[in-house]
Amino acid sequence: MAITSANQLELLQTAEAVAREKMIDPALVIEAMEESLARAAKSRYGAEMDIRVSIDRKTGRATFTRVRTVVEEAELENYQAEFTVEQAKQYMENPEVGQQLIEEVPPVEMGRIAAQSAKQVILQKVREAERDRQYEEFKDRAGTIINALVKREEYGNVIVDVGSGEAVLRRNEKIGRESYRPNDRIRCYIKDVRREQRGPQIFLSRTAPEFMAELFKMEVPEIYDGIIEIKAVARDPGSRAKIAVISYDGSIDPVGACVGMRGSRVQAVVNELQGEKIDIIPWNDDQPTFLVNALQPAEVTKVVLDEEAERIEVVVPDEQLSLAIGRRGQNVRLASQLTHLDIDILTEAQESERRQAEFAERTALFMETLDVDEFFAQLLVSEGFTSLEEVAYVEVDELLVIDGVDEATASELQARARDNIEAANKKALENAIALGAEDSLISFDGLTPQMVEALANDDVKTLEDFATCADWELAGGWTTVNGERSKDDGTLEPFDVSLQEAQDMIMTARVMLGWVDPTELETDEVEGEGDAAEMEAEV
Template sequence: MAVSANRLELLQIADAVAREKSIDRGIVIAAMEDAIAKAARSRYGAETDVHAEIEPKTGDLRLTRHMLVVDAVENPSNQITVDDARKRHPAAQVGDTIADPLPPLEYGRIAAQSAKQVIVQKVREAERDRQYAEYKDRIGDIVNGVVKRVEYGNVVVDLGRGEAIVRRDELLPREVFRNGDRIRAYIYDVRREPRGPQIFLSRTHPQFTAKLFAQEVPEIYDGIVEVKAVARDPGSRAKIAVISRDSSVDPVGACVGMRGSRVQAVVNELQGEKIDIIPWSPDIATFVVNALAPAEVAKVVLDEDKERIEVVVPDQQLSLAIGRRGQNVRLASQLTGWDIDILTEQEESERRQAEFENRTKIFVDALNLDEVVGQLLASEGFGSIEELALVDQKEIASIEGFDEETAAELQERAKEYLAAQEAELDAKRKELGVADELTEIPGITMKMLVALGENGVKTVEDFAGCATDDLTGWTERKDGETKKEPGFFDGIDISREDAEALIMEARLKAGWITEEELAAQRAEAEPAEEPAAEPA
């Protein structure tokens, strides 16, 4: 069958639009069908259910009016009685929809304009959906584009199949782009918005550096070398931690390349940003020492609960470890995820001396001892009265110059002091109105009860309603710095696990949970024991 010129033209237009907008041809034809149906409704009445179908191969257009079969007609534009329907379709039943063919239409200027708007709108929506579907899965990729325009410092980039934006704060300092410049950037977000998908690019994102190395270093692309962490001060300096899965491959050497060619290519892309490549280590102390390079570290002290590490460096290395405006230690902290305190050997010595004097003073004042005896206890590592009271008496007697009688006297004085403190705290607890029931919770101390009372927690139900963060506090990491929010038990040595166990005991006592539920939760929290090996 020959295809008429206007039909052929209809298919050619559909093909051209589909190619130009990179959308499916079927979507364009569906848009044309909707447009023609809308134009036909302006001729036959807005309430008439007109459908248009375009044969994808031949371009034949068929107009039909759909009518709902009903018992009693309320709207003759789109309803028909069963009797009338059966005259055309003998098998028609109530609830069926019958389609009557309509004659071809001659479209006027207004109808054609209306049809054009529908097609444009549908094609634009399809194009937006295609862009969003294409780029939403590319978050984390590097793309190349051409600068289309610069608006108030924000750079609009033509990616070929879509538009993206690099906001002013996502550009490197002192970086200037003009229309027509080529730009390489990292996709960090794609959002579906009313005006179309918004693709956000960045040249300051830490992962931009990691992806650039993946492009320059085949070992990273192949998975032999892995980038574990990146910290950046965009445009100035960066630290990147790498590890090798093959013992024969040096991860740092692979990233540096022959005569520094690989790292230099990344540096050039980042406008001269200095990059320190550091071997990653699962041991946090080793990792922190590596991260503080080029400074030398004499000693590290870890506080795993607070994720804080104290680093002692030689006096002449302090400025190098801290870096200009604190840059070196700040980047090392971002890279490791730990807070880093830097002390010189002299500062650490002075602090240790101050701690020794403070512990000595506690023993002297609390137990009414001579200063020499207090110094002996402090030098043997005793840090508190509680520790002295609970330790095995033989351990105290083994200190040079002490005997069993002296040890027994010291422990007796320590226990009397603690009992007096306990009585004082108990009186304060009662004064704060903390219920006696709370004292029955296993593991809770008078110091904790006073702290709860000072924070308005006075009954078992109050305590049962607390969260672990309420007791121990929490940390928030923002802009590379960790901020510690205090909890009710701030200053009391208690882990998050122990705090959670206290809350669960309170919930059991309040009747919020049963013994079986508590036992099940404990079983889940405990690591499963490995089965014993069977005898050979």
Template sequence: MAVSANRLELLQIADAVAREKSIDRMIVIEAMQDAIEKAAKARYGAETEVKAEINPRSGELRMWRLLEIVADVEEPSRQVTLDFAKAKSPNAKLGDFLTEPLPPIEFGRIAAQSAKQVIVQKVRDAERDRMYDEYSGRIGEVVNGTVKRVEYGNVIVDLGRGEGIIRRDELIPRELYRYGDRVRAYIYDVRREQRGPQIFLSRTHPQFMAKLFMQEVPEIYDGIITIRSIARDPGSRAKIAVTSSDSSIDPVGACVGMRGSRVQAVVGELQGEKIDIIPWTDSIADLVVSALQPADVAKVVLDEQAERIEVVVPDEQLSLAIGRRGQNVRLASQLIGWDIDILTEQEESERRNKEFTERSGLFMEALDVDEMVAQLLASEGFSTVEELAYVDLVEIASIEGFDEETASEIQNRASEYLAEIERGQDEERVKLGVSEELYDIAGLNAAMLVALGQEDIKTVEDFAGCAADDLVGWTERKDGEVKRFDGTFKDFPVSREEAEDMIMQARLKAGWITEDELADASGEDESEASEEEAV
């Protein structure tokens, strides 16, 4: 059978558009069908239901008018009765549609323009869907493109089958691009927006550096070497921590390469950004020593609950450890994920002497002892009166120059001092209106109840409504900086687990939960802990 030129033309147009826009040929044909249906409605009336079909093999166009079969006709142009339909098709039934063939129509100028708009819109929508589906699955990849234009500092990049944008804050400082320049960047996000999918690229993202190392270092690509953490000050300096699963392969040496060839390739792509490569270790203390290189570290003190590290360096190493504008210590903090405080040996010595003097003065006042006895207690590591009151008597008696009688007298004085403070704090609790029932919760004392009263937590129900964060505080990390928010018990040595236990006791006492529910919750926690240990 001979195929007319018009039919061939339809198929050729569909094929050409599908190839050009990289979309499915059937999407283009369906767009054409929609356009023809819209043009036919303009010809036969908007109330007429028209169905058009293009044969994808022959290009033949067929059109029908659809008439719904109903019991009572309300719209003659769209509906027919069952009797009328049965006369044409004996198998017709209510709810079906009767089809009447329509002759081909001549497209006028307006109808053709309208049809063109429908096709263009449908093709554009399909192209956007294709682009989103393709690039949303490529988040985390490094892509190459050509600079298409620069708008207000943002670089628009032609990626071949899509268009990406590098926002000004995602460019390396002092980096300039012009039309036609080649650029390599990291896809960190793809979003659907009104003007189509937006592909967001970055050259400052830490993972961009990781991907560049993966391309240059075969051991990273093969998974033998793992990049554990990256901290960047884009265009200036970066620190990267690596570890190897094969003890025979040095992870730092592999990343540096022969005469620095591998790391220099990455440095060249990042506009000369200096890169410190350090070996990763699970020991935070060892890791911070490596992260602060080239400075020497004399001492490291960890506060695991607050995720804070105190580092002591020789006096002449202070500026080196901090770095220009705090860069070295800031990058080390980002790399490890803990806050880092840096002190010189002289500052630490002065602080130790100050703390020793303060503790000695506290013991002299609280225990009514002379300076020598107070200094002996402080030098033995006792820092609070509570420690003296509750420690085993043998520990105090074992101090040189002390006997059991002296130790007992010191402990009695410590207990009397604490009891006096407790009475004063209990009076303050009463003034604040804090319920005495809170004493029934194990772990709470008068000082804690005063702190709760100052936060307007006065009853068991009030305390039961608290979260652990409200009591012990929490930390938030944003842009590599860690911010600490204090809780009500900031001045008390209460762990998160202890705070949660106190809250559960309050909820049990307030009747919010039952003993069985509390036991079930404890069982689940123990089960999760066992699973974590097993892993």
């Protein structure tokens, strides 16, 4: 097979036909043809030669050229594609390193094997161009809904036709036990578009929370227009879901707008999600209030929020416990996902028992340390005193409001409390020294003897040891692994040391040891304040 004038135009016609069929740029097909012809020519003239082919975009004429590059004599490796400055003087005037000599060579006769090889090159290039086009088409559509046609099912995964290629709906992204037949039309959420060795892969989902949000955006014009915003979505696909919405127009009820006339809007979403029950909840910036809404239909009588631990304690009437938890914990689990908080649910009876236990524990503490009778100890607890430190260092006036307490009694109570604290401090200090705690740690500002004892028990015995600690090692924290949150106990957590306090103490220790330049800290603080001011100005 030779490239003759009779079939020169056929190259262009073939390129255009392939480009139309595959919906790609004709130039890409011609480039693939040039590469395939060049490869065939190399098999004829020699693989080490730099043979290039150029096809005229108007006439279809293929020009075969040999390219040789001028290189330094020491760098000469390929004698077929490179030559030295001295050798180049035979062909050009004043040659310089980097110049190229381009010579036209006769077209090659393509045998059956060469033609087959050229065909494979063209097909490979066309496939790559198709993949690039498909990736470019869908990379910006991630996060949107697409209508697709089912082609087949492989090992539980559904392969669908998305017009210019295929996408996959994995088994774990289907709702419940959904099954589809070829040519069924389905609506899916484009979860991810990735380049892979086998080409771009489009991953679909029907279980993603974003799928529900996009469905509501299609059904509720106010969401599409930005008047109502979906703030959070939590789903148990195919069973139940909770969606939190807020309205930026005081005249529009966000819940009512999402429900629609006689439930028409929410029902359209429910039908698409195989009957999934949907609770539409008004968003509130106050987390406890929002949680009360999220636990509907259960009633909540009390909420206690621990912001640092991202936990919230909810008290419900005894008869509401099963409703608050929901079937197999579904209601509380969805509420937790919606609020991003760990939720502990107690009944009123359980909370009452716990309060009584705390009351009895504090009463016993005051009876033992202050040498008072049970009645008087209960009076102290009832007035809100929870520790010896509060009794020892509170203003005397706060003790005088207790029935039967005069100035002399208040002074005696505080003296007894201080004596106990000093005795406890002395004992803790002796234990810490016995464990090996050094003066650098004992004298560090902010650490009590009990804290030093706890640190020494945890093998933190010097200021250097303390400076190498992480804040969470001191104050405790939470770790999330595979969606499960686990508690990390801190050495100083029993002393109510916060993460910020732990960070400040550790940084102070590093400055004292000369590990950190205090001027750098001041610069960071100023920059942080500047960034905050810029953010406020933008807002």
